[in-house]
């Protein structure tokens with residue numbers, strides 16, 4: 001990784017590409033969270049304190065992904081870091097996120113951006 005810190009025991013640092021990836025740049029990546037199938041932005045550095053400008057950038061990108069997937073005013077940013085409290089990330093949750101993981105097949109990685117594809 002050319003940017004920031006890396007913790008080899010951290011699943012967000014590992015950044016495994018299993019689910020759909022919406023977006024990636026030098027600051028962050030956005031993919032479906034493996035646990036809840038909602039878009040999740042992850043800082044490309046291990047830690048909890050990105051610069052304020054980086055936080056704004058990441059949340060703007062996440063909000064844009066949500067607009068494309070859910071439409072306007074449907075989903076909201078959830079910055080609570082439950083599972084990985086020591087690496088900055090944020091979820092975008094729509095009202096159906098809880099039931100979706102039981103009703104919908106998980107998405108799969110098919111390159112960054114493009115159409116969301118699902119595991120059969």
Ligand SMILES: [Zn+2]
Pocket residue numbers: 033034035036037038040091
């Ligand atoms: Zn999640």
Ligand SMILES: [Zn+2]
Pocket residue numbers: 006007010011012013014045046047086087
């Ligand atoms: Zn990490």
